[in-house]
Amino acid sequence: MSKPKIKEKPTASDAVRARKRKSLSFLAQMEYRKMILYPLVVFLVALIILAVHFPRLGIDLRGGVVVTAYGVSANPDQLAKDLSGKLGVEVRVESFTGVDNKGVRIYAPVGTDPTGIIRIMKEMYPDAEYTHSEVQPTFGEISQKQGLRAVALAFVAMAVVVFLFFRDPVPSMTIIFSALSDMTIALALMGLFGIELTTATIAALLMLIGYTVDSNILLTTKLLKRKEDTVDKAYLSAVSTGFTMSTTTLGALLVLWIISTSQTIDNIAIVLIFGLLADFMNTWVLNAGVLKWYISKNPRGGSA
Amino acid sequence: MKKRTKKLLFNWRIILLILFLVGSIATLALKPLTFGIDISGGVALVAQTEHPVDSDTMQLVVDSLQKRLNTLGVRDITIEAQGNQIVLVKVANVSTEEQANQIKAVIENQGVFYMEFNGEIFGTGKDVEYVGIYQIKSDNSWAVPFRISKAAAEKFAKLAEGKPGWPVDMFLDPPVNSLMVVPDNIYRLMNSTEFNAQAPNAPTLLERITKAFNITVVTYANQSAEEIAKLAQGKDKIVLINVPQELQTELENMNLTVRYIPGEPGVSDRQIIIKALGLYGPYSLGEGLASGQPQQDVQITGSAPDRLTAEREASTIYTVLKSGSLPVKLNVVGMEFISPRLGENFKTQALYAGLAALMTVLIIIYYHYRNWKIAIPVASTSLFEVIIILGFAALINWNLDLPSIAGIIAAIGTGVDQQVVITDELLSGERSERITRRASVLKRMGRAFFVIFASAATTIAAMSFLLVYFVGTLKGFAFTTILGVLIGILITRPAYAEIAKYLLGED
Numbered sequence: 001m002s003k004p005k006i007k008e009k010p011t012a013s014d015a016v017r018a019r020k021r022k023s024l025s026f027l028a029q030m031e032y033r034k035m036i037l038y039p040l041v042v043f044l045v046a047l048i049i050l051a052v053h054f055p056r057l058g059i060d061l062r063g064g065v066v067v068t069a070y071g072v073s074a075n076p077d078q079l080a081k082d083l084s085g086k087l088g089v090e091v092r093v094e095s096f097t098g099v100d101n102k103g104v105r106i107y108a109p110v111g112t113d114p115t116g117i118i119r120i121m122k123e124m125y126p127d128a129e130y131t132h133s134e135v136q137p138t139f140g141e142i143s144q145k146q147g148l149r150a151v152a153l154a155f156v157a158m159a160v161v162v163f164l165f166f167r168d169p170v171p172s173m174t175i176i177f178s179a180l181s182d183m184t185i186a187l188a189l190m191g192l193f194g195i196e197l198t199t200a201t202i203a204a205l206l207m208l209i210g211y212t213v214d215s216n217i218l219l220t221t222k223l224l225k226r227k228e229d230t231v232d233k234a235y236l237s238a239v240s241t242g243f244t245m246s247t248t249t250l251g252a253l254l255v256l257w258i259i260s261t262s263q264t265i266d267n268i269a270i271v272l273i274f275g276l277l278a279d280f281m282n283t284w285v286l287n288a289g290v291l292k293w294y295i296s297k298n299p300r301g302g303s304a
Numbered sequence: 305m306k307k308r309t310k311k312l313l314f315n316w317r318i319i320l321l322i323l324f325l326v327g328s329i330a331t332l333a334l335k336p337l338t339f340g341i342d343i344s345g346g347v348a349l350v351a352q353t354e355h356p357v358d359s360d361t362m363q364l365v366v367d368s369l370q371k372r373l374n375t376l377g378v379r380d381i382t383i384e385a386q387g388n389q390i391v392l393v394k395v396a397n398v399s400t401e402e403q404a405n406q407i408k409a410v411i412e413n414q415g416v417f418y419m420e421f422n423g424e425i426f427g428t429g430k431d432v433e434y435v436g437i438y439q440i441k442s443d444n445s446w447a448v449p450f451r452i453s454k455a456a457a458e459k460f461a462k463l464a465e466g467k468p469g470w471p472v473d474m475f476l477d478p479p480v481n482s483l484m485v486v487p488d489n490i491y492r493l494m495n496s497t498e499f500n501a502q503a504p505n506a507p508t509l510l511e512r513i514t515k516a517f518n519i520t521v522v523t524y525a526n527q528s529a530e531e532i533a534k535l536a537q538g539k540d541k542i543v544l545i546n547v548p549q550e551l552q553t554e555l556e557n558m559n560l561t562v563r564y565i566p567g568e569p570g571v572s573d574r575q576i577i578i579k580a581l582g583l584y585g586p587y588s589l590g591e592g593l594a595s596g597q598p599q600q601d602v603q604i605t606g607s608a609p610d611r612l613t614a615e616r617e618a619s620t621i622y623t624v625l626k627s628g629s630l631p632v633k634l635n636v637v638g639m640e641f642i643s644p645r646l647g648e649n650f651k652t653q654a655l656y657a658g659l660a661a662l663m664t665v666l667i668i669i670y671y672h673y674r675n676w677k678i679a680i681p682v683a684s685t686s687l688f689e690v691i692i693i694l695g696f697a698a699l700i701n702w703n704l705d706l707p708s709i710a711g712i713i714a715a716i717g718t719g720v721d722q723q724v725v726i727t728d729e730l731l732s733g734e735r736s737e738r739i740t741r742r743a744s745v746l747k748r749m750g751r752a753f754f755v756i757f758a759s760a761a762t763t764i765a766a767m768s769f770l771l772v773y774f775v776g777t778l779k780g781f782a783f784t785t786i787l788g789v790l791i792g793i794l795i796t797r798p799a800y801a802e803i804a805k806y807l808l809g810e811d
Contacts, residue, residue, distance in 0.1 A: 248720050251667075
C-alpha cells in the first residue's frame, strides 16, 4: 500500500462507481408498476409455499432428543437403521461436515434416553465426542408461544418507531410490509431447504428487522428528503449504497456459514442470507416502486 | 504533526473511542470472558414448576436448588428464575454425560419433604434446621444426625410419647390428595405390619398415609376408566400401580393427572410401594425420643447389606434433609449437555469465523471502493466494536453463549451497513455530482445519521421486548444486539465519521 497523501483527495475511482451504477441502472429504468407487482408475486408464492410446506419445528420447539457425535463419519441411512433396530424407536440421522470437523446428529422422539443412544454409539465409535440435549413437549410449547410473541411484539415495536420517524402512512406502511415480506420469504426458503424453525432461527428472523429497516430507511430518506437530486439520481445513489451494504453483509455471513460447524451459527447465517436476498428485492424494487409512484402522485414540493 | 491530524486526534469522538478501546482491552486482560454452557461445555437444564408460582415462592425454589447442588459438591452453578414457571440451571465443568444425568436426577428428585408419625405430619423440610455429616459404621449401619425446629420437636414429643419402636416415616413428594389404584397383593402389603418397624400394634402404612396425606388406596378389580374417574373425584391425581396401561391413556384423555408405575421383574412389591409414595423409612422410634421430652437433635439410622449401599442410602437422606423443602415440585423439561472438549473447539472456531468474516468485510469494501483508506477504517471500526462489546461483557460477567455471539454478529452487520451509508454520503459530493447543488458535509452527515438513528431506534425497540420479558436463550441475543447498537451509535459510528471525513479530505 502506498503512503497516503492527505492533500490529494482520495475517493473511490470514478470508473468503479460508474460501472456499479451502470450495472444497477436497469433497476432505475424499471417501471414502477412492475416494481410493485413482481415482489408482490414473490410474496404470494412464499405464502403458498408456507401454506403447503411450513419449516419443520426444531426439537427445542417441539420436544425430542438429539445426540450429536463429532468425529464420526457414517452413512446416515445405515446408521439410522442400525440404531432404530437396537433402540426400538424410530430415529433420524443427519451427517454434517465443517472445515475441521464432521459428525452426525441423531434425532429421537420424546422420552428416548439419550444416554442409551450414546452407549450404543460408543460401542461403534469409541473416540467420538458426544453431546446431547432433550426437550419435553411442554417446554417446547412454552418456547413456541414465546417465540411467536417475540416476533409479533418486535414487529409491532418496529412499526411504531418507523411511523414516528416518517409520520407518513405510505412510506411507513411500505417499510413495514417489506419487513414482513422479508421474514415470510426467509421462512419459505427455510421450508424449501429443510432448515428447522428453532429459537436460534427465530432470533435470525428478528435480526432481519434490523437489516430491513436500515436499507429501507436509507432509501426512503434519500427519495423523500433529498431534494437537490432528481428522483432517479437519488435512487441510483441509494441503490449503489444498498448494493455495497448487502454484498458486504452477505459475504461476511457466507464466510461464517462455511467456517462454523455450530448448527446454531450456521442456521442463523443461512436464514440471514435468505432474508437479505429477499430484502434486496423488497427494498430496491418494491419499496422503491411504491415511493416512485407516491412521489409521482405527490410531487416533492415544499415539505417532505 | 499536521494541524489536521492534530485536530482529528483531539476530536472528542476519537478520544472517546480510544478511551473505550483501552478500557475494554484492560478489562479483558484483567477479567477473562466467561462463556455460556453451549461454548465452554457443561450442562444446562430447564425446569418447570408443577404450576405457576409467585415471585417469593420462585425465590425459595431457587435458593433451595442452590443449596442442594452445593451439597452435592457441584461448582460453577447459575440458577435463574424466568417468568412464573421456569427455572434455568446451568452447571459448568461437567465432563461426562453420567455427571450431567446425575444433576438432572438431583433436580427432579428435589421435592416436598414431610416427616410423619402415627398419621400426623409433625414437620416439613422447613423444620430441618441443621444436618450433620453422616456416619457409616463397620457393620454397614449408618446414621444421619440433624436438628429439627422447636415447634416440630414439641409436636413430635407429644405424638411419640410412650411409643418406642413405632415407625417414623419421611416422605419426599408423596402423592398428596390422590387416588391409588393397586393390585390386591400390594394393597394387602400396605395394610399389613410390613411397614410398622417394631410396633405391630401401630397403624398400618395404609392408615397412616390416608390420614396424613388424604391418599385413598383401592384394589384394582377390573374397574373401568369411568369407575376409577368417579372414585378420583376431588383428588389431584391418580396413581396407577401395575394395572393395565390402557387405563392411563383413557384417564388422561379425560383430562386427569395420572402417574403410572409399572411392575417390573426383580422389583419387589415393597420397593414399588416405597417408590410410589416417595417413602424414606420407616425408621424405628428410639427409646429416648418416646419420653415425651422435646428433643431437637435427632438422627435417622439404617443399615444396608454392604458399604456402598449404606453410603448411598445415607447420602440420599443427607441431601434430602440438607436441601430443605421445595414449595413446589419441579420437572426437568429441557436439558443440554456439551462436553468441554467440544466447547474448546467451538471457541477457536468462533474466533476464526469472526476473523474470517472481518477479512471478508475488508476485501469486499475494498472491492467496492478500490480504496484501502475506506476499507481499513471500516473493517477496523468493526473490530473495535467487537472489542468494546466483549470488554463490556467481561466487565459485567455476561456469559457469552451462542445466541449472544449471534447478537454480536447482528450488531457488526448493521455496523458495517451504517459505515457504508456514512461513506457514501461523504463521497456523494464528489466530482461527477458537483453539477447538482452540493450539500454541505454537515447536512450530508445529518442525513446519514438520521438513517442510523432511525434504524438503531427500531432495532432497540424491537429487541428490548425480548430482553425484558422473555425466557431462555433469546435474552442473550437481545442483550448483545442492543449493546452493540448502542456502542455503535454512541461511540464507534461518530468516530468513524470523523476518521472518514479526515481520510477523504472532507472536513
